[in-house]
């Protein structure tokens with residue numbers, strides 16, 4: 001059985017407190033929401049924060065406000081199940097509800113959040129293994145080693161972003177709010193990601209993702225298609241999100 005390493009667990013009640021706790025923890029700190037990505041990674045010693053700061057009690061992160069006419073604000077701590085079942089999301093942004101339904105299993109969707117989904121660690125068959133397995137190949141560039149086993153001549157890690165919601169958020173022109181002790185900024189979903197398996201986000205580790213803004217629907221229609229090895233729960237081998245703007249005559 002894989003066990004979690006020892007760590008301190010903090011539960012802030014407000015966003016400023018969460019930002020301050022992360023500022024105090026420094027590089028040894030990491031936020032957790034549902035923990036469905038972070039805790040398995042900690043058990044495999046892929047991510048090893050000494051201070052884990054829960055976003056679970058931050059009320060603002062659990063709210064959904066607005067609609068397709070005005071645009072929708074979804075708190076980063078809203079669960080995937082709530083995204084799947086929310087009446088306004090199903091009515092005005094059905095592609096988002098459908099994409100969320102394709103993620104993992106009902107139990108994991110009850111725990112997993114939209115914020116955690118957008119910030120998933122990148123994945124690779126040489127990295128998503130337990131500590132002993134990775135030690136057996138002398139680790140790899142992404143964690144504890146110095147060779148990339150996918151492309152041994154490469155100085156870059158090719159681990160991939162494997163979230164089902166990210167392609168759709170990028171296609172739909174979503175924006176996210178990032179908050180830290182230094183300030184508060186909005187970033188486009190497209191601008192949030194970096195094409196590097198190790199340094200995969202244009203987000204500082206101390207920044208808390210508080211909410212996701214979906215633009216007004218107007219004449220846009222979106223779709224998400226997922227290719228996976230099994231019809232049951234599986235990460236996407238390929239995920240494609242698209243958004244089309246239709247003219248008034250439907251063309």
Ligand SMILES: Cc1cc2nc3c(=O)[nH]c(=O)nc-3n(C[C@H](O)[C@H](O)[C@H](O)COP(=O)(O)OP(=O)(O)OC[C@H]3O[C@@H](n4cnc5c(N)ncnc54)[C@H](O)[C@@H]3O)c2cc1C
Pocket residue numbers: 030031032033034035036037038039040055076077080102103104105108111112113114115116117118119120121162163164165207208209210233234235236
């Ligand atoms: C068996 C299994 C199958 C899965 N299948 C899929 C799948 O098919 N598709 C898919 O997309 N995902 C899949 N997942 C991944 C995961 O369950 C979901 O993506 C889920 O939405 C992650 O959300 P979480 O709240 O649990 O994230 P967490 O594990 O809590 O966090 C994930 C990352 O985001 C950071 N984070 C979380 N919230 C915040 C915040 N508010 N601000 C700043 N940082 C934050 C954490 O520090 C961590 O780095 C699967 C996981 C498992 C275990």
Ligand code: SF4
Pocket residue numbers: 123124125126127140141142143147148149150151156157158159197
């Ligand atoms: S460096 Fe990245 S792409 Fe290469 S083996 Fe490790 S995780 Fe995979």
